[in-house]
Amino acid sequence: MANEKKEWPLWEVFIRAKNGLSHRHAGSVHAPDADIALRHARDTYTRRMEGVSIWVIRSSDIAASDPADAGPIFEPAESKVYRHPTFYVVPDHIKHI
Amino acid sequence: MYTTEMSKNPTQLGPSAAEPPELIEAFEARVANDEFIEPKDWMPEAYRKTLIRQISQHAHSEIVGMLPEGNWITRAPSLRRKAVLLAKVQDEGGHGLYLYSAAETLGTSRDDMIDALHSGKAKYSTIFNYPTLNWADIGAIGWLVDGAAIMNQVPLQRTSYGPYARAMVRVCKEESFHQRQGFEIMMQMAAGTPEQKAMAQDAMDRWWWPALMMFGPPDENSPNTAQSVRWRIKRETNDELRQKFVDVTVPQAQAIGLTVPDPDLKWDEARGHYDYGAIDWDEFWAVVKGEGPVAKERMKARTEAWEKGAWVREAAMAHAAKQAARRQKEAANG
Amino acid sequence: MTANEALFDYALRLGDDALILSQRLGEWCGHAPAIETDLTLTNVALDLIGQAMLLLGYAGEVEGKGRDADKLAFHRDATKYRNCLLVEQPNGDFGRTIARQFIFSTYQRALYQELTRSSDRRLAEIAAKALKETIYHADLAAEWVIRLGDGTEESHERMKAGFEWYWRFVEELFTAEPADAALIGAGIAVDPAKLRAPFDAALAATFAEATLALPKYPRPITGGRKGRHSEHLGHLLAEMQFLPRAYPDAVW
Numbered sequence: 001m002a003n004e005k006k007e008w009p010l011w012e013v014f015i016r017a018k019n020g021l022s023h024r025h026a027g028s029v030h031a032p033d034a035d036i037a038l039r040h041a042r043d044t045y046t047r048r049m050e051g052v053s054i055w056v057i058r059s060s061d062i063a064a065s066d067p068a069d070a071g072p073i074f075e076p077a078e079s080k081v082y083r084h085p086t087f088y089v090v091p092d093h094i095k096h097i
Numbered sequence: 098m099y100t101t102e103m104s105k106n107p108t109q110l111g112p113s114a115a116e117p118p119e120l121i122e123a124f125e126a127r128v129a130n131d132e133f134i135e136p137k138d139w140m141p142e143a144y145r146k147t148l149i150r151q152i153s154q155h156a157h158s159e160i161v162g163m164l165p166e167g168n169w170i171t172r173a174p175s176l177r178r179k180a181v182l183l184a185k186v187q188d189e190g191g192h193g194l195y196l197y198s199a200a201e202t203l204g205t206s207r208d209d210m211i212d213a214l215h216s217g218k219a220k221y222s223t224i225f226n227y228p229t230l231n232w233a234d235i236g237a238i239g240w241l242v243d244g245a246a247i248m249n250q251v252p253l254q255r256t257s258y259g260p261y262a263r264a265m266v267r268v269c270k271e272e273s274f275h276q277r278q279g280f281e282i283m284m285q286m287a288a289g290t291p292e293q294k295a296m297a298q299d300a301m302d303r304w305w306w307p308a309l310m311m312f313g314p315p316d317e318n319s320p321n322t323a324q325s326v327r328w329r330i331k332r333e334t335n336d337e338l339r340q341k342f343v344d345v346t347v348p349q350a351q352a353i354g355l356t357v358p359d360p361d362l363k364w365d366e367a368r369g370h371y372d373y374g375a376i377d378w379d380e381f382w383a384v385v386k387g388e389g390p391v392a393k394e395r396m397k398a399r400t401e402a403w404e405k406g407a408w409v410r411e412a413a414m415a416h417a418a419k420q421a422a423r424r425q426k427e428a429a430n431g
Numbered sequence: 432m433t434a435n436e437a438l439f440d441y442a443l444r445l446g447d448d449a450l451i452l453s454q455r456l457g458e459w460c461g462h463a464p465a466i467e468t469d470l471t472l473t474n475v476a477l478d479l480i481g482q483a484m485l486l487l488g489y490a491g492e493v494e495g496k497g498r499d500a501d502k503l504a505f506h507r508d509a510t511k512y513r514n515c516l517l518v519e520q521p522n523g524d525f526g527r528t529i530a531r532q533f534i535f536s537t538y539q540r541a542l543y544q545e546l547t548r549s550s551d552r553r554l555a556e557i558a559a560k561a562l563k564e565t566i567y568h569a570d571l572a573a574e575w576v577i578r579l580g581d582g583t584e585e586s587h588e589r590m591k592a593g594f595e596w597y598w599r600f601v602e603e604l605f606t607a608e609p610a611d612a613a614l615i616g617a618g619i620a621v622d623p624a625k626l627r628a629p630f631d632a633a634l635a636a637t638f639a640e641a642t643l644a645l646p647k648y649p650r651p652i653t654g655g656r657k658g659r660h661s662e663h664l665g666h667l668l669a670e671m672q673f674l675p676r677a678y679p680d681a682v683w
Contacts (some may be wrong), residue, residue, distance in 0.1 A: 415576045
């Protein structure tokens with residue numbers, strides 16, 4: 001427990017590789033606060049021009065779905081094939097649809 | 098930089114009685130199917146423990162591995178070499194960081210891992226307990242040590258644990274320049290003045306055998322290999338990787354006119370591989386136990402850096418707490 | 432001193448500052464308070480070594496005697512080095528290293544800002560590239576000064592002690608050499624006296640946040656720009672230059 005207080009908290013790092021793309025999870029760093037976390041993320045994950053924008057968020061602030069509930073959460077979508085365009089049959093001679 | 102199984106008597110791996118057989122079965126099936134396991138997924142305790150040990154050993158190796166090369170940063174013989182070496186050693190630090198982060202997803206803390214390293218409980222790659230004595234050692238480390246590491250790490254990009262595999266993808270991408278810069282130094286020195294050539298051969302003589310040892314004990318003496326291969330924590334055996342390394346490295350040495358310090362080395366036409374001489378496993382186990390030539394210096398450097406940094410880490414936390422309190426007060430005063 | 436010699440000397444000073452500080456920061460590699468901090472310090476060292484390569488390379492061209500950046504870095508004795516005394520000081524603890532970085536980068540930021548407008552195209556180009564790096568270094572150092580100054584009691588004392596080591600070397604940064612007058616007049620070099628106000632302002636702002644008292648400057652110690660260095664530089668160079676000096680015929 002003592003460790004938890006002393007250790008710099010963990011931050012998740014998200015990098016936008018270039019404008020037009022979303023930020024993507026790159027990894028994590030330890031840092032005492034958000035400003036230093038951004039600097040640590042920059043020094044750790046963009047040494048090779050990997051990014052144009054960085055987000056950091058305290059790892060403990062992320063709410064995540066539970067893999068044990070993956071069935072009830074994600075499987076109901078599997079039966080809703082009508083959400084996909086290929087579900088609908090359009091004759092070949094109809095164009096631009 | 099690299100790791101392999103280094104505990105001679107590891108904790109007994111296998112299903113624990115408390116773990117539901119249907120969960121174990123489903124887990125084994127997923128892994129056998131080459132699916133990735135992610136942090137919050139159910140996993141057997143033995144798998145978790147093995148991974149924490151392996152990934153943290155790997156991370157420790159990267160961090161301790163900064164020291165032998167760091168030993169030459171202030172003495173690099175040109176500005177370009179200095180910049181390259183700084184960037185390379187920095188990368189090793191980055192790799193250690195990626196790996197500690199991957200291990201942390203398994204529920205351990207970086208501080209605990211670092212404590213285990215400093216107390217001698219955790220191991221790191223034996224190679225870093227050898228000294229760097231001349232500039233060609235920087236070449237030899239890049240070429241041979243990183244070369245051996247890459248052999249081991251490339252298959253780990255497909256390891257079953259997602260965060261570890263992703264860390265390895267990043268590591269391998271960055272590692273690709275390390276081996277080349279090392280070979281470039283060796284090539285330059287082997288073709289240089291007589292003194293330079295002598296340094297290059299001296300480095301080759303000292304680093305060859307420790308590099309072969311990096312792949313870990315022979316398969317018949319590597320108790321967890323079968324389990325680890327089945328769990329996709331390891332993708333090829335120690336001896337398979339070692340042979341691969343010898344086969345690609347010997348022609349490289351020949352091409353730049355360096356002699357591999359092994360009188361028994363010869364091409365075996367029938368096997369399609371090089372045969373190599375006996376490895377001194379007594380030395381290997383002694384170095385694993387912490388009896389390497391500069392093991393004490395390496396640990397001293399790490400613990401000193403950590404202890405001397407304590408006030409900095411504490412100060413930054415104290416400042417963050419003060420700032421948070423100020424913000425809270427401001428918000429309350431609205 | 433001819434105009435060319437003056438320009439050579441000026442470029443040398445800029446390059447030597449960057450080189451010697453990068454050499455000092457390189458000593459931290461593998462020994463910093465946290466892995467992340469290790470990467471940070473190394474990034475600063477890498478930026479500075481890049482600046483040194485450009486500036487010393489240019490100095491060599493200006494001199495026109497066939498000396499390249501490596502020749503200037505590895506085959507010059509301490510008395511020929513033109514860096515300020517500040518950058519050659521030993522690292523000390525992290526607090527002292529940060530104090531040095533704050534003073535130097537804050538000064539260098541102001542300097543490069545001006546130098547981007549130099550009438551010497553090459554100096555202006557190098558300054559423009561280096562300025563971006565230096566802004567980052569100065570901000571980074573300021574953030575650490577604030578955290579250590581306004582952290583724990585111990586860190587406050589260490590930060591204070593770190594700066595105490597350096598106050599005597601500050602004046603040198605803002606002092607022009609006699610040969611500079613012509614360069615300044617021609618718009619090539621920056622008049623260092625102009626940099627004092629932005630430096631003082633940045634220092635005051637950071638120190639206020641860091642809860643540190645403003646300095647009472649002691650009698651200045653100078654000499655680096657003329658090749659009269661502290662005892663530390665000789666040792667630093669002995670280490671740095673060892674290989675090229677011991678094996679002058681070798682190419683690395």
